[in-house]
Amino acid sequence: MPPLDVRTLMMMFTVNVFAVALALPAIMGWRIGPAARQAVLSTGLQALGWFGLVLSTLWRDLWPDQLLSTLAMAGISAGLVTLWRALALWTGREGRAWPLWTLTGLMTLGYGLGFDSYPWRVGLANGVLGLQMLAVTHAALRHSPQTGWRWRALIGSCMAAMAVATFWRGVLGAFFTASYPYLTAPHPVNQAAAVLSHVTLLLSTVGILMAYREEAERQLREQAITDGLTGLLNRRAWTERAEALLSDARRYGQPLALLMIDIDHFKRVNDERGHACGDQALQLLSRMLREELRSGDLAGRYGGEEFCLLLTHTREGPALSLDQRLRQCLRLQSEQELGFVLEYSAGLASLGQGDITLDDLLRRADGALYEAKRAGRAQVVLAAR
Numbered sequence: 446m447p448p449l450d451v452r453t454l455m456m457m458f459t460v461n462v463f464a465v466a467l468a469l470p471a472i473m474g475w476r477i478g479p480a481a482r483q484a485v486l487s488t489g490l491q492a493l494g495w496f497g498l499v500l501s502t503l504w505r506d507l508w509p510d511q512l513l514s515t516l517a518m519a520g521i522s523a524g525l526v527t528l529w530r531a532l533a534l535w536t537g538r539e540g541r542a543w544p545l546w547t548l549t550g551l552m553t554l555g556y557g558l559g560f561d562s563y564p565w566r567v568g569l570a571n572g573v574l575g576l577q578m579l580a581v582t583h584a585a586l587r588h589s590p591q592t593g594w595r596w597r598a599l600i601g602s603c604m605a606a607m608a609v610a611t612f613w614r615g616v617l618g619a620f621f622t623a624s625y626p627y628l629t630a631p632h633p634v635n636q637a638a639a640v641l642s643h644v645t646l647l648l649s650t651v652g653i654l655m656a657y658r659e660e661a662e663r664q665l666r667e668q669a670i671t672d673g674l675t676g677l678l679n680r681r682a683w684t685e686r687a688e689a690l691l692s693d694a695r696r697y698g699q700p701l702a703l704l705m706i707d708i709d710h711f712k713r714v715n716d717e718r719g720h721a722c723g724d725q726a727l728q729l730l731s732r733m734l735r736e737e738l739r740s741g742d743l744a745g746r747y748g749g750e751e752f753c754l755l756l757t758h759t760r761e762g763p764a765l766s767l768d769q770r771l772r773q774c775l776r777l778q779s780e781q782e783l784g785f786v787l788e789y790s791a792g793l794a795s796l797g798q799g800d801i802t803l804d805d806l807l808r809r810a811d812g813a814l815y816e817a818k819r820a821g822r823a824q825v826v827l828a829a830r
């Protein structure tokens with residue numbers, strides 16, 4: 446069997462990375478999350494880097510080689526850092542990228558300035574690229590409960606394998622130069638690395654697409670349960686979760702309170718100050734609810750200007766205190782941010798023996814809210830048991 450031709454393998458690899466770099470944005474489109482954008486950028490940088498590297502072999506050891514291969518190393522290395530960033534964003538563990546960028550900068554500088562020494566430049570470039578591949582491996586494989594492990598394992602094992610091959614190439618270039626005297630030398634390690642890069646490109650692209658799909662699914666799930674204007678749970682999601690919390694509270698005999706809030710004279714806000722101002726008012730109240738509630742509590746937008754708060758482990762007294770706190774904050778903040786005072790009416794119902802379902806509790810809170818409106822608004826009324 447004739448020996449594998451590394452130059453052809455590298456050229457084919459470059460063609461393939463270009464194809465991936467063009468195909469990914471074409472498939473994903475431009476309206477993608479920051480992680481997917483970094484992954485697309487990464488393939489683009491890798492493609493440019495490898496193109497420069499293959500092109501540089503036309504002028505081996507001459508100045509175009511020095512310029513092109515230095516830029517190529519910078520591109521490949523930057524491609525690894527952006528892939529690391531994509532993984533950090535996808536796994537929700539954003540770390541600091543500057544050490545990796547520093548390595549890219551130093552390696553590019555050292556490579557360009559020390560180009561005349563083949564052992565130095567090959568040892569340096571492959572050493573740094575190998576380290577960056579290990580960093581990507583670590584970013585992919587570390588524990589991340591919010592993401593699936595399959596695509597992370599795929600990308601992580603590809604990067605680990607490439608790191609081994611790259612380090613090996615570095616050692617050959619730096620210390621056994623005679624057996625690896627130029628980029629496309631037919632050394633078995635170089636041939637293996639060239640073949641491996643095709644396999645890892647294919648598998649990591651699959652990994653990136655899996656990660657992208659997972660991210661898109663997560664976004665869809667979130668959109669399905671979130672109210673677009675306020676970011677709170679929408680009515681359906683709030684009801685589902687509230688039912689579960691209510692049945693827990695009933696089972697374990699724990700106190701639970703439901704505060705139903707309705708902004709006063711909201712129609713007037715819209716009519717007199719415009720719909721955008723009305724939206725701002727809804728967002729302000731929602732932000733305050735998020736800030737004031739404890740993590741176990743549940744806030745949702747129940748209707749237009751109506752909000753429901755389910756307060757777990759909470760009796761009437763503390764629920765009334767929360768209502769007072771919310772009112773004061775809303776008065777203060779609305780005056781500061783909107784230029785007028787926003788008030789609300791509320792009905793408070795605490796879980797009693799007669800409340801079998803969530804609807805029972807909601808009905809009582811709604812009745813109390815109606816009473817609060819009737820009694821002149823800007824107040825809370827406690828529902829009768």
Ligand SMILES: Nc1nc2c(ncn2[C@@H]2O[C@H](COP(=O)(O)OP(=O)(O)OP(=O)(O)O)[C@@H](O)[C@H]2O)c(=O)[nH]1
Nearest residue numbers: 707708709710711712713715720723724749750818
């Ligand atoms: N800006 C804005 N307005 C909304 C939204 N959803 C509902 N509304 C408006 O909220 C207003 C509710 O008016 P009403 O039900 O009469 O209540 P109100 O004026 O607050 O009167 P009371 O509740 O009796 O104090 C309507 O004008 C709706 O158009 C929204 O998402 N944004």
